[in-house]
Amino acid sequence: MKRKISLITTGGTIASKETKNGMLSSGALSGNELASLCxxxxxxxxxxxxxxxxxxxxxxxxxxxxxxxxxxxxxxDPTVSGVVVTHGTDSLEETAYFLDLSINDQRPIVVTGSQRSPQEVGTDVYSNLRNSIYAAADELLENVGAIVVFNERIYSAKYVKKVHASNLQGFESFGYGYLGIIDNDVVSIYQKPLHREFYDIQKAIPRVDIIKCHTGADGLYLDASIKAGAKGIVLEGVGRGQVTPHMMPSIKAAIDNDIALVMTTSAEEGKVYPAYDYVGSAFDLKQRGVILGSDYDSKKARIKLAVLLASGDKVRDHHFIY
Structure with missing residues (x-):
């Protein structure tokens, strides 16, 4: 059966060339040049x-x-079976999740890249691109949303994360695993997301910042974010979603300025949850109006919060349940 795939190229290592000084020029190849190599x-x-x-x-x-x-x-175009986007790996997970939240279509949208350039020994350019095209053309991946294909594995956009700076196994989904694999051009799916979300972006996407908590952290970066005009702030707390008491005055100031705050955790697995009762705990933050971000990592929470704000939706706790 003939299938038609739109291959959209954005640059990145997958489309890079070596420069005279031995470094890589990211995104140097055009889409036609990239496709001709595979x-x-x-x-x-x-x-x-x-x-x-x-x-x-x-x-x-x-x-x-x-x-x-x-x-x-x-x-x-109704004859298009799916879309493949080639992308640099450093921000690939953020773009993939943005597309997942903002496009309402049952056809597969596959985002891929590579850890090595097309000219390097052992490059993953050709296998990642080829596997992505097979995934985008397969009916098994309809109504799954945006996915990431990397090193023969298929990942949900919500949970995929770059976990290695250079290794070919550069992406993983801690605690959830991958959706399936592509082996010898055959797509196999083991699990699918139970929920899909779509938000119709109606206005400009506002500034949303991520502020990481650590021992002794104060309100310096929160104050700077408020001053810069952020409409949303994602707090990357620790454990079940805790911050230092020194951050609390600035958190209160952000809430008073009608800035949406979402609490996430720096832990690789587990959810933010109101388990403790003290100043700066998840329970205390929730009582003050901070939204608990469940199992979202800070980057994905930032993408979702920005999309929610741009859609005109009032940001509520239930937005971060799934």
């Missing part, structure tokens, strides 16, 4: 869209919004 499936028609040629840390909310609009335009 042995792509003959029974799948590939339509290439050159979106950008940048390192992934050049990606911001404005870029993500434009990428979302580009994908939506491609999906207006």
């Amino acid at each position: 042995k792509l499936p003959e029974h799948i028609e590939i339509e290439i869209v050159d979106f950008s040629q940048v390192p992934s840390m050049f990606i911001d909310f404005e870029s993500m919004l434009k990428l979302r609009n580009t994908i939506k335009k491609e999906l207006e």
